[in-house]
Amino acid sequence: MIGLWDTTGNEVVKALAAERRSAGGVASGMALTLIVVVDEKRVREAEAAATIAAAAHPCRLLVVVRADVERERNRLDAEIVVGGRLGPCEAVVTRMYGRLALHAESVVMPLLVPDVPVVTWWHGEPPAEIATDFLGVVADRRITDCAQAVDPIEALRERARDYAPGDTDLAWTRITPWRTLVAGAFDTTEARVTEATVVAPRRDPTAALMQGWLAARLGIQPQWQHTDDHPRMRQVQLRCANGDELTLTRDDSLATFRRTGQDDRVLPLVRRPLGDELAEELRRLDADQVYAEALGTAAGLSGLEQRPPQRVHVWKDPATARRAEAGVSAHADTSTTS
Known part of the structure; x- marks a missing residue:
């Protein structure tokens, strides 16, 4: 394992290339790039699941941990593991702090394996709109898990409203x-x-x-x-x-x-273990029309499978939203006091 602290995306790319040369044949034959978006407290759980999935689908695993977007100073830490504790895959675990966390694609894009599909998996509460996360827009296949949401049924309806061919959810995999x-x-x-x-x-x-x-x-x-x-x-x-x-x-x-x-x-x-469920979804990288029909019927929407498969990235700054909410709250408190 190589650890890079307070580094740059360019240094991560160089270190991965060097580690691949050292590993030799272990690092060949990647079938896809798997991007995992996860909170710090669940990184090990996501790594364990990805290790099981990588045994069936050799991949480059890019784990993205984003935190503290309002931090004044940007920081990027990275761990690089090739053919080690995470099985037959190349893994880069990146931790992004500050405004860099809002532009994770600047680090992730140079690390994608050329000419293979990209799958993004959110191991946590999925975004209300996948288009607001560039890591979802760039993916050929997108995996969410409504069971992780505070209100799983409402999250499922959000998945239907936001659906594009290539989306799937682990709630579907479990049945x-x-x-x-x-x-x-x-x-x-x-x-x-x-x-x-x-x-x-x-x-x-x-x-x-x-x-x-x-x-x-x-x-x-x-x-x-x-x-x-x-x-x-x-x-x-x-x-x-x-x-x-x-x-x-x-x-x-x-x-x-x-x-x-x-x-x-x-x-x-x-x-089944989470890794087996993930491996099942990695077996097919085309649109799942049966899932689209079931999701649409469950949410009372039709024609999901006829929607365009591409999304256009929609910029969203959660820090700005939080500051706006704080301003409204402060104004309300002032009005109440006066």
Whole structure:
């Protein structure tokens, strides 16, 4: 590992090139560039997930930690790891302070691997508008996680309003095993589904996407039965036109599949590590139309998959916004006092 403290973007590029030459074959064959936007307190968690994903998708990992944008003096610290503790990838962990944090692209752009796709993953609360973050605008694929938001369901609606082809969310990834088991139930029947119910907590974004997916695929309006007995989606119930009922119920890492006239079956339904979920999203770098349909249906919007895939960067200075809010608050306090 090479550590560079209070350095420049040019020095980071030179140090990475030198480390790649030293590593030799370990640093070859990059399939993509993965940009991770994360807070300092969650860097190790993001690195652990990226290490798992890099085992399946060798990549250049660029971790961007932005902090203290109102600091008077800019500072850039960087760690460079090639083929070390982060697995078969080239990793650059950058910590940006001051106004430099608002221009992270000035450091990141020279570090992108030429001629390979760029994926940006926000490991934390996603931005309301991805266009306000240049690291999202430059990416071919953008991964968010609504479960990290204060209000996950509202965050999911924001993702629909802000959607562009190439966007995805880990809440969608987490229902892949559910969708696989539900779809597999119809391998031996052609019965039409007339009713569906999803049993889950009211703030569970995976349940909202499951409801949207069922509605988009089956042309019905599933019911959402709220429950506070379980922290995650608990059950999916389907009723068919021929009278059959199909129920998939999760208990810890197993699911019980019940169907009218058949014996119960116990199937695996394991909650996967974050790195496995990330690796799944890195398998495809084109637009996920099924996700777009499910997201749009869940949010009550249509035509998401027909939107243009490109975004135009919208400059946003959070420091200016905070100062404006502070000024309004101070004015209000003065008015109240007077």
